[in-house]
Amino acid sequence: MSTDTSQTPPEQLLYSTMLFYGCWGSLALMAVTYALYVLGVLTPHVPLEVVTTLWSQPVRVYLEQGNVPTGWGWAVLIGKGDFINFAGIVLLAGMTILCYVPLIGAYMKKKEPIFATIAVLEILVLLFAASGVVGSGGH
Incomplete structure (x- = not known):
């Protein structure tokens, strides 16, 4: 008979639970916002006809002809059909940050x-890495 007395600390369970549901929620949000785009519910910033003509062009051409901002500039276009899907991507990418927040209080409560x-x-x-300040992220 095995008597395993080890238990997963509650803060680790909280982190993993938040990460699990946050990732699935992010994926669901991406699916919904993609549907809003392809069904034409929201007007895109760059019309689909223009996107298809720019597919074979370098990204620089797409950015210039589509008047698309770089870095975090996309955030001002979040209400557009072709940019709203970024909300799910950002949430998915930021889940680790969000999951760390309650750990601070949990560790302080445990006097750690x-x-x-x-x-x-x-x-x-x-x-800091996501901000793009050092030129390696934030896009």
């Missing part, structure tokens, strides 16, 4: 300030 500090630092590093 080093782990709480690591969670804060992880959030800051991920936000």
Whole structure:
């Protein structure tokens, strides 16, 4: 008979549960926003006819002719059919950051300030990387 007394800490369960449902929710959001785009419910920023003519062109040409911003500039176009799907992508990419937030309080409650500090630092590093400040992300 095995007597395994180890248990998964509640903060790890919270993290994994948030990540599980957040990822599936993000994928569902992407499916819904894609449907809004292809069904024409929301007007796209770059008309589909223009997109198809630019498929074989370099990205630079698409950005110029479609008047598409780079970096986080897409955020101002979030209400457009061809950019609303970014909401699900951003949520999916940001789930790790969101999952770290409740860990800070959980670790402070357990009187583990080093782990709480690591969670804060992880959030800051991920936000900094996504900001595009260093030119490696944020697109």
